[in-house]
Every structure is written in C-alpha cells, then in structure tokens.
Amino acid sequence: MDKQLKLRVVTIGASVLMAAASGYLMQSQPGAAPAPGMAATGPVPSAPLPADAGAPAPALAAVENDAPAPGAAAPEAPVAQSTPAPMAVVTEMAERAPELPAAPQIAPAPQIASAPQTASVAEVVSLPETKPAPQMQPAPQILAAPETQATVASVAPALVLPAGAPAPDTGTTGLLSARFDGMGAPCGAARLSLRALPSDAPQTAGMADLVLSAPCEPNARIRLTHAGISFTVATDAEGRYAARVPVFETEARYEAVLPDGSGLSARTRVEGLSDLLRVALASSPGSSELGLNVREQGAEYGAPGHVHAGHLQGQQGWMIRLGDASLPSAQVLEVYTAPVQTPDLALAIEAPVSAGTCGRDMRARSLRKIGAAEAEVTPVSIAMPECDGADGAVLMPLPDLPFSVASAG
Structure with missing residues (x-):
C-alpha cells in the first residue's frame, strides 16, 4: 500500500476510536448528565487521557445548575454536549498512533518452468516446400473392341441341304473372320469361294472356279484339299489366289488351310461327272518331282498322244497341273481328264533320278474316277535307285483301266 492510503486508514480508525471513547466517558464518569427523572449530582468531570496521550484531552463543557430549592423538584439537567476535538489533535493522534504492521507481502508463487516444447516432425525435419501436383488430365476412355463373330480358327459352316433337294448351281463362300496381320492389326476377313462351271464344254466339264482372298496372308503358303488329295499354292502380295480346279464329287467341297492352321471351306454342286474319266496324282510333301504320264492309244513317248506336264493337251484328253513346286514341303497335283469311253489308255508314274531323289x-x-463310280484313292510309294551318278527316270505303271470304261460305270 502507498503512504496516503495508510494515512487515511489510520485517520478513520482514530476518529472511530475517539467517538467511542467520548460516548463511554459521558455515560460512565461523574458529572455526567443524570438520566431523565433524576437530579444531577454535580458537574461531569473530564475524562482523563491515557498516560501516553502526550496532549490533554479536550474538555467537555459541563453545565452546572444551581441547587434546587428545598421542596422543589429538581430541574431537568441539561444534556452535556461534547465539543469536537480540534482537527490538529486528531491528526496528531493519528500520527502518534502506533503504525500498524504492514501486511506481509505474499511472495509471488514460484514460476513453474514450462515444459520444454516438444519439437514436431515438421520442426525437426525441414521439408522442402512442395508445389501442388499438376492436375492430371482424365485418361481417354478406351472403347471396348467389338466382339467378333468368329474366332481365328473357326471354319465357315457347311451348307446343309434337305434330303432330296437339289443343290444350287452357284457355290457357297467360306468366311473366316477376325483376321490380324503380323503386327496385330485387323486386316480383313479371309474368304473362299467355289463356283461350278458349265458342264457342256469339254474344257469346263467337271470343273469349278476357286477364289481365295486372305488379306492377312500375302505371299503365303496355302494348302488346298479336295476328295482326299492336297496341293500347295502361294498367295500374291494381296493375299489372293484363284484357279480353275477339277472336282471328283458331285457335291464338291474344297478346304483351304492357312499358315496358322486355321481353315475355311466352300461347297458347290458340279454336274456332268458321270460323262468323264478322271485320273489324278498328288505328290506327298518333298516328292513334287513325281509326274503323271498318259499315252493315248498306245502312243510312244514324245509322240502325239503322249500327255504329261510338258505337253498338257492330248488327242483325246487333256491334263491340268496345280501347285507350286518351289514352296517348302510342296505338294503338286496333276489331273488327266478324258471322255468316259476313251479306249486304250496307258498310265504310269514317272520319278526322275537326281541328286535330290x-x-x-x-x-x-x-485317285481315279470313272463315270458314275465313286472316286478311289490309292497310296503310291517308289523306291529310288542309289545315288551312283546315273541319270534317267523310274516309271511305275498304274493299274490298267478297263478297255471299255463305259461298262465300269
């Protein structure tokens, strides 16, 4: 507390103390005014100050009354009134009053040391300020590839005819969808078609036009199969192959086998086979040097009527050669066709002797088909001579044909 505040407290306390003391002295010391109804006993003496007061206490003004007359009632004593002490006395008393001990100053509570702040990870490891990641563009929606109608290895369904119904003259087309090139890109469907030719002309009787379109197979080896015999061909730069092919069955069916092993087929109905005599030789892979020799009416080798790969047209019949002998594991087909009543035909297989054979x-x-008879397939094997450097050819006669092939039908 400051000095002024302490002085005010002491002054107020002294005033209260003096007022209480004055009241006490007025009521308890002699000379005080008598209570009502009682005579005054004499003047009210002044109350003595305490020994340590140092200054005389202020005197109380007492009013003394004359003694009452005998027999008269005592007059009412006037009430003594206190004279207020001078201000100087009060001030002096306040100054001389014992100084109250100052309230002990409460020592401030010891400051509790704050716990050391634990460093966060961000304070311990100063991470470089990262820039916001660039907003990624949404990935383009990938459209699902359309479902293909057939697998790569699927084969077009065969044409099924009801019993007794005539087959159409135009051929059917085999379709092989979902084809892809070597880079996996779609390159178009493979198609095989077969169409019968008119039977009233000698060069077209019992024949059909075959067309293969395989855009994914340019310059490729293709194996064509019909009636149990096969030959190999090559497509062009656009994957196409077309040829006029002989048939041995009225309900003709050709199948094309692609390099990956998948296949597709086509059918057609061919009329007029019962009017033809047809013999074929189909070499096995690696035996494409074999050839068919036909001598009409006993013709000598190299004479007119000797029909072979080097001379396809005879006096009574004609020959067709199919297949590419330059392909690996090549298979070649040679077919001789003549009217069914052609007499005196001698047939043989010729195998040239060389370092390769x-x-x-x-x-x-x-394979032979005579008239309306069913086609017959016969395996052939020729043992070639040792490699002693000799040239020439091995001739193996085929079974003789009936003199009158008309009776064989």
Whole structure:
C-alpha cells in the first residue's frame, strides 16, 4: 500500500476510536448528565487521557445548575454536549498512533518452468516446400473392341441341304473372320469361294472356279484339299489366289488351310461327272518331282498322244497341273481328264533320278474316277535307285483301266 492510503486508514480508525471513547466517558464518569427523572449530582468531570496521550484531552463543557430549592423538584439537567476535538489533535493522534504492521507481502508463487516444447516432425525435419501436383488430365476412355463373330480358327459352316433337294448351281463362300496381320492389326476377313462351271464344254466339264482372298496372308503358303488329295499354292502380295480346279464329287467341297492352321471351306454342286474319266496324282510333301504320264492309244513317248506336264493337251484328253513346286514341303497335283469311253489308255508314274531323289522313297496318292463310280484313292510309294551318278527316270505303271470304261460305270 502507498503512504496516503495508510494515512487515511489510520485517520478513520482514530476518529472511530475517539467517538467511542467520548460516548463511554459521558455515560460512565461523574458529572455526567443524570438520566431523565433524576437530579444531577454535580458537574461531569473530564475524562482523563491515557498516560501516553502526550496532549490533554479536550474538555467537555459541563453545565452546572444551581441547587434546587428545598421542596422543589429538581430541574431537568441539561444534556452535556461534547465539543469536537480540534482537527490538529486528531491528526496528531493519528500520527502518534502506533503504525500498524504492514501486511506481509505474499511472495509471488514460484514460476513453474514450462515444459520444454516438444519439437514436431515438421520442426525437426525441414521439408522442402512442395508445389501442388499438376492436375492430371482424365485418361481417354478406351472403347471396348467389338466382339467378333468368329474366332481365328473357326471354319465357315457347311451348307446343309434337305434330303432330296437339289443343290444350287452357284457355290457357297467360306468366311473366316477376325483376321490380324503380323503386327496385330485387323486386316480383313479371309474368304473362299467355289463356283461350278458349265458342264457342256469339254474344257469346263467337271470343273469349278476357286477364289481365295486372305488379306492377312500375302505371299503365303496355302494348302488346298479336295476328295482326299492336297496341293500347295502361294498367295500374291494381296493375299489372293484363284484357279480353275477339277472336282471328283458331285457335291464338291474344297478346304483351304492357312499358315496358322486355321481353315475355311466352300461347297458347290458340279454336274456332268458321270460323262468323264478322271485320273489324278498328288505328290506327298518333298516328292513334287513325281509326274503323271498318259499315252493315248498306245502312243510312244514324245509322240502325239503322249500327255504329261510338258505337253498338257492330248488327242483325246487333256491334263491340268496345280501347285507350286518351289514352296517348302510342296505338294503338286496333276489331273488327266478324258471322255468316259476313251479306249486304250496307258498310265504310269514317272520319278526322275537326281541328286535330290536318289536313295530314298518317293510317295504320292493316286485317285481315279470313272463315270458314275465313286472316286478311289490309292497310296503310291517308289523306291529310288542309289545315288551312283546315273541319270534317267523310274516309271511305275498304274493299274490298267478297263478297255471299255463305259461298262465300269
């Protein structure tokens, strides 16, 4: 507390103390005014100050009354009134009053040391300020590839005819969808078509036009199969192959086998086969040197009527050669066709002797169809001579045909 505040407290306390003391002295000391109804006993003496007061206490003004007359009632004593002490006395008393001990100053509570602030991870490890990641563009929606109608290895369904119904003259087309090139890109469907040719002309009787379109197979080896015999061909730069092919069945069916092993087929109905005599030689892979020799009416080798790969047109019949002998594992087909009543025909298989054919067996399949009879397939094997450097050819006669092929139908 400051000095002024302490002085005010002491002054107020002294005033209260003096007022209480004055009241006490007025009521308890002699000379005080008598209570009502009682005579005054004499003047009210002044109350003595305490010994340590140092200054005389202020006197109380007492009013003394004359003694009452005998027999008269005592007059009412006037009430003594106190004379207020001078201000100087009060001030002096306040100054001389014992100084109250100052309230002990409460020592401030010891400051509790704050716990050391634990460093956060961000304070311990100063991470470099990262820039907001650039907003990624939404990935383009990938459209699902349309479902293909057929797998790569699927084969077009065969044409099914009801019993007794005539087959259409136009051929059917085999379709192989979902084709892809070597880079996996779609390159178009493969198609095989077969169409019968008119039977009233000698060069078209029993024949059909075959067309293969395989855009994914340019310059490729293709194996064509019909009636149990096969030959190999090559497509062009656009994957196409077309040829006029012989048939051995009225309900003709050709199948094309692609390099990946998948296949597709086509059918057609061919009329007029019962008027033809047809013999074929189909070499096995690696035996494409084999050839068919036909001598009409006993013709000598190299004479007119000797029909072979080097001379396709005879006096009574004609020959067709199919297949590409330059392909790996090539298979070649040679077919001789003549009217069914052609007499005196001698047929043989010729195998040239060379460094590539000597010392091994050469194999082929022979197929013949005479008139309305069913086609017959016969396996053929020729043992070639040793490789002693000799040139020439091996001739193996085929079974003789009936003199009158008309009776064989």
